[in-house]
Amino acid sequence: MKPTDIQQPDYFHKVVDCQWACPAHTPVPEYIRLIAAGRYGDAYMVNWESNVFPGILGRTCDRPCEPACRRGRVEENNGDKPEPVAICRLKRVAADNKEDIRNRLPKAPKQKNGKRIALIGAGPASLTVARDLAPLGYQVTLFDGDSRAGGMIRTQIPRFRLPESVIDEETGYIIDIGVDFRGGQRIDSLKALLTEDYDAVFVGSGAPRGRDLDIPGRKEAAAHIHIGIDWLSSVSFGHIDRIGKRVIVLGGGNTAMDCCRSARRLGGEDVKVIVRSGYEEMKASSWEKEDSVHEGIPILNYLVPKEFTHLDGKLTGVVFEKVKAVHDEKGRRKLVPTGEPDELHKCDAVLVAIGQENAFPWIEHDIGIEFDTWGMPVVDKITFRSTHPKVFFGGDAAFGPKNIIWAVAHGHDAAISIDKLLNGEDISDRPAPMTRIRSQKMGIHEWSFDNQISPEQRYKVPWKDSKITLKDIKVEVELGFDPNTAYAEAQRCLNCDVQTVFTDKLCIECDACVDICPMDCISFTLNGEETELRGRLNAPALNLEQDIYVSGPLKTGRIMAKDEDVCLHCSLCAERCPTSAWDMQKFLLEMTHAGPGCRNKPQRKAA
Amino acid sequence: MTYLAKPKLHHPALAKNKVGYIRRDYEGTVSTLCAGCGHDSISAAIIQACWELDIEPHRVAKLSGIGCSSKTPTYFLGNSHGFNSVHGRMPSVLTGANLANRDLLYLGVSGDGDSASIGLGQFAHSIRRGVNMVYIVENNGVYGLTKGQFSATADKGSKSKRGVANSDEPLDMIGMALLLGATFVGRSFSGDKAQLVPMIKAAIEHKGAAFIDVISPCVAFNNHAGSTKSYDYVRHHNEAVNRLDFIDARDEITTDYAPGEVVSVTQHDGSVLRLRKLAADYDPTDRIKVMHYLQQRSAAGEVVTGLLYINPESSDLHEHLDTVEAPLNQLEASELCPGSVALERINASLR
Numbered sequence: 001m002k003p004t005d006i007q008q009p010d011y012f013h014k015v016v017d018c019q020w021a022c023p024a025h026t027p028v029p030e031y032i033r034l035i036a037a038g039r040y041g042d043a044y045m046v047n048w049e050s051n052v053f054p055g056i057l058g059r060t061c062d063r064p065c066e067p068a069c070r071r072g073r074v075e076e077n078n079g080d081k082p083e084p085v086a087i088c089r090l091k092r093v094a095a096d097n098k099e100d101i102r103n104r105l106p107k108a109p110k111q112k113n114g115k116r117i118a119l120i121g122a123g124p125a126s127l128t129v130a131r132d133l134a135p136l137g138y139q140v141t142l143f144d145g146d147s148r149a150g151g152m153i154r155t156q157i158p159r160f161r162l163p164e165s166v167i168d169e170e171t172g173y174i175i176d177i178g179v180d181f182r183g184g185q186r187i188d189s190l191k192a193l194l195t196e197d198y199d200a201v202f203v204g205s206g207a208p209r210g211r212d213l214d215i216p217g218r219k220e221a222a223a224h225i226h227i228g229i230d231w232l233s234s235v236s237f238g239h240i241d242r243i244g245k246r247v248i249v250l251g252g253g254n255t256a257m258d259c260c261r262s263a264r265r266l267g268g269e270d271v272k273v274i275v276r277s278g279y280e281e282m283k284a285s286s287w288e289k290e291d292s293v294h295e296g297i298p299i300l301n302y303l304v305p306k307e308f309t310h311l312d313g314k315l316t317g318v319v320f321e322k323v324k325a326v327h328d329e330k331g332r333r334k335l336v337p338t339g340e341p342d343e344l345h346k347c348d349a350v351l352v353a354i355g356q357e358n359a360f361p362w363i364e365h366d367i368g369i370e371f372d373t374w375g376m377p378v379v380d381k382i383t384f385r386s387t388h389p390k391v392f393f394g395g396d397a398a399f400g401p402k403n404i405i406w407a408v409a410h411g412h413d414a415a416i417s418i419d420k421l422l423n424g425e426d427i428s429d430r431p432a433p434m435t436r437i438r439s440q441k442m443g444i445h446e447w448s449f450d451n452q453i454s455p456e457q458r459y460k461v462p463w464k465d466s467k468i469t470l471k472d473i474k475v476e477v478e479l480g481f482d483p484n485t486a487y488a489e490a491q492r493c494l495n496c497d498v499q500t501v502f503t504d505k506l507c508i509e510c511d512a513c514v515d516i517c518p519m520d521c522i523s524f525t526l527n528g529e530e531t532e533l534r535g536r537l538n539a540p541a542l543n544l545e546q547d548i549y550v551s552g553p554l555k556t557g558r559i560m561a562k563d564e565d566v567c568l569h570c571s572l573c574a575e576r577c578p579t580s581a582w583d584m585q586k587f588l589l590e591m592t593h594a595g596p597g598c599r600n601k602p603q604r605k606a607a
Numbered sequence: 608m609t610y611l612a613k614p615k616l617h618h619p620a621l622a623k624n625k626v627g628y629i630r631r632d633y634e635g636t637v638s639t640l641c642a643g644c645g646h647d648s649i650s651a652a653i654i655q656a657c658w659e660l661d662i663e664p665h666r667v668a669k670l671s672g673i674g675c676s677s678k679t680p681t682y683f684l685g686n687s688h689g690f691n692s693v694h695g696r697m698p699s700v701l702t703g704a705n706l707a708n709r710d711l712l713y714l715g716v717s718g719d720g721d722s723a724s725i726g727l728g729q730f731a732h733s734i735r736r737g738v739n740m741v742y743i744v745e746n747n748g749v750y751g752l753t754k755g756q757f758s759a760t761a762d763k764g765s766k767s768k769r770g771v772a773n774s775d776e777p778l779d780m781i782g783m784a785l786l787l788g789a790t791f792v793g794r795s796f797s798g799d800k801a802q803l804v805p806m807i808k809a810a811i812e813h814k815g816a817a818f819i820d821v822i823s824p825c826v827a828f829n830n831h832a833g834s835t836k837s838y839d840y841v842r843h844h845n846e847a848v849n850r851l852d853f854i855d856a857r858d859e860i861t862t863d864y865a866p867g868e869v870v871s872v873t874q875h876d877g878s879v880l881r882l883r884k885l886a887a888d889y890d891p892t893d894r895i896k897v898m899h900y901l902q903q904r905s906a907a908g909e910v911v912t913g914l915l916y917i918n919p920e921s922s923d924l925h926e927h928l929d930t931v932e933a934p935l936n937q938l939e940a941s942e943l944c945p946g947s948v949a950l951e952r953i954n955a956s957l958r
Contacts, residue, residue, distance in 0.1 A: 076619035445610050453614035508838050510643040511798060512828065515651040518631075520618045539618045556842060570614055578643025578826045 108178025123151020128411025243347025695726025
């Protein structure tokens with residue numbers, strides 16, 4: 001193998017698994033250390049800069065970081081249950097405990113730059129664009145059909161998971177920068193909007209249409225069959241405050257989980273979720289499934305809805321066909337009937353949460369925006385520009401339903417495109433991230449971070465008594481970590497951003513690092529081709545997603561090869577190294593956002 | 608040296624041996640030696656060897672004297688018996704322990720100061736008596752604990768860290784062990800675990816006095832240009848006479864070797880040592896030739912390593928003294944005091 005090029009920003013970025021997995025590339029270990037230090041405001045700002053909604057995401061994020069977290073891998077075969085650091089809930093700790101940070105937020109300059117930008121839909125994608133562009137002097141106008149900002153955050157996420165005050169606070173931070181928010185002004189025609197001569201338009205209107213289930217009885221029993229996201233939205237706005245006693249929720253995604261838990265709080269006594277596929281394959285996050293089951297909601301699987309039964313225009317139940325999963329020769333899974341008799345589940349109401357679709361009835365087809373055969377706009381995956389030079393898409397509106405954190409990432413990228421476009425630059429030329437790497441050595445055995453590895457298992461977030469939470473849909477279920485538990489959980493973080501940096505010229509091949517490494521990550525061996533080399537390291541490096549850090553040739557002709565996979569970043573290799581060939585260096589990667597940093601042209605000409 | 612304990616977390620793929628332990632279970636407390644000390648590598652090699660041999664930690668006694676080397680038993684086999692004895696007196700304490708309980712595995716760990724100076728007489732007598740033990744000398748050629756004066760094994764002409772040349776002749780512990788009748792003699796290097804681990808394993812399975820001289824650079828005081836015990840010097844002058852594959856009596860022999868490449872030595876317990884020849888015509892069972900060869904190579908400035916000598920027909924002190932089979936602590940009062948009838952019989956036989 002060739003020596004690893006650690007100058008390449010991606011190399012160490014990949015080692016920080018959580019940051020690499022986060023669509024917005026939030027520097028997770030950096031803010032976790034700040035939480036441990038009780039610097040909640042600073043931790044909040046690190047988050048705010050990357051992901052814009054720390055308080056909201058700290059309660060609702062889909063957490064792509066957690067399955068990626070190294071802690072989950074290093075705990076394997078080391079205890080009862082390997083689990084990642086509770087990254088998401090630590091983020092909430094920063095949001096809940098921070099001091100007033102309003103004076104640290106940017107403000108739009110009084111002198112505007114003369115460029116006008118329209119944002120359609122006040123969800124997370126548009127709000128991110130607004131946050132990135134308003135401080136730069138752009139005149140940002142944000143349209144939404146609802147009177148308050150937030151989009152799906154406000155309409156689809158139930159209050160028992162996300163209190164309204166948190167939404168008001170974090171959307172407010174953005175509006176208060178100096179965004180012209182036109183609440184209640186729904187855009188019905190993009191063509192008309194384009195005539196208003198905006199310099200750029202961003203569409204962040206989400207995926208607002210819930211998929212319906214067209215099976216016999218649907219029309220006849222329509223009064224008690226609701227589309228999940230519409231129903232959640234009505235609940236959210238207080239238009240609906242009751243549901244029948246027996247409720248069936250169809251669908252296995254997070255919306256289904258929100259529906260069943262909401263129904264449980266609005267009078268549903270016998271609420272169950274029924275899914276076509278197996279429990280394991282459900283799209284809902286594992287913790288959301290667990291939370292539903294915890295509230296006494298059974299999840300029945302391998303049942304395909306066949307018919308709504310009804311009597312005198314009133315829904316009486318749903319008939320299901322029993323299926324099983326069969327894998328064909330190509331390994332594809334198919335659901336085939338088991339041949340057992342159909343099952344009737346009696347109920348008073350059904351919530352259909354089987355998916356969401358995009359809908360753009362308000363975008364005319366003669367204005368230069370192309371749509372593909374699925375009715376989705378043709379959008380560039382990097383610049384987020386549509387086939388219209390001034391119109392950009394992001395969030396669910398761009399590539400279909402995803403999560404808040406993806407919408408934020410799209411928003412950042414679209415903001416860069418808009419900023420570059422309006423500065424006359426090539427928008428396909430993307431800015432590199434800002435990286436810094438610094439030694440953390442403070443003394444012979446002293447580092448600027450806690451390198452002692454906590455043996456603790458993941459802490460559970462405490463819940464409010466279900467006697468209270470199941471009665472009032474507005475009472476938040478999770479209480480959040482208290483500062484002491486937050487500290488203990490934060491200490492489980494392995495500080496993967498503090499990198500083990502090896503200098504081959506200094507190494508005397510004494511084996512001290514090999515002997516002390518608790519995870520057998522380091523080997524000194526003859527070089528070889530990667531696959532072969534991986535097999536003969538001190539511990540075979542079988543996780544191909546994780547790189548091998550390879551040095552140049554050493555005095556004996558061997559190389560140092562370090563498997564990054566389960567490194568604890570405990571620094572013992574560096575403490576044991578007699579020549580400081582190993583050093584612990586903090587790698588900080590910050591994404592470049594819209595602004596002078598993303599542009600190529602010098603901002604000021606020489607006088 | 609570090610102030611932190613090594614984290615308990617281990618690699619998820621670490622295997623358990625036949626007695627149910629992972630390699631990490633054979634560790635001791637974290638080492639307080641200098642960073643980069645060769646002794647820590649020897650500790651790691653002992654840990655690896657004991658894990659591979661499926662040794663139950665409570666069946667091992669590790670004994671040492673005084674010095675950096677003699678601190679190391681704290682850093683391996685944390686669940687074994689240990690005795691940190693008086694300076695240079697490890698061989699006597701070990702001999703006594705061995706006589707009292709022959710069932711344990713005796714690991715004597717010493718250094719060049721402990722064994723070649725103050726304990727030279729002790730070393731000599733334990734070897735010549737054929738005590739069943741593994742005697743490891745962690746040899747760095749300096750007194751590390753007292754800041755780097757030459758020890759008795761420092762080569763004549765080698766330079767101290769401050770540039771002063773050594774004017775004394777070195778003490779050749781390998782040569783002495785051979786003269787004194789050690790039945791297993793090896794030399795290795797702390798920086799070469801591929802050689803050291805099988806050598807320790809073979810020594811553990813050997814019955815009789817097994818002596819291993821491990822050159823172990825002192826990073827703090829003897830790892831400079833002019834030293835003959837530095838990492839660089841040993842690597843440049845290392846002449847391995849053979850590579851050792853240790854095959855446990857219980858394991859099947861699966862490795863294939865080209866004909867003529869290998870010498871197999873079967874020990875008394877059935878374990879097989881397979882030596883891949885590196886030096887042509889080197890016969891590790893011919894003591895006279897071995898001594899001659901070593902003197903020759905040493906004169907040529909080479910550091911000869913490998914399994915230098917083995918006597919497959921070895922015996923030990925218990926055999927020589929015809930002692931009782933059971934450890935003394937297992938002997939019952941009836942065996943220790945056979946009664947007046949037996950006494951009468953003995954007295955009568957002496958009249």
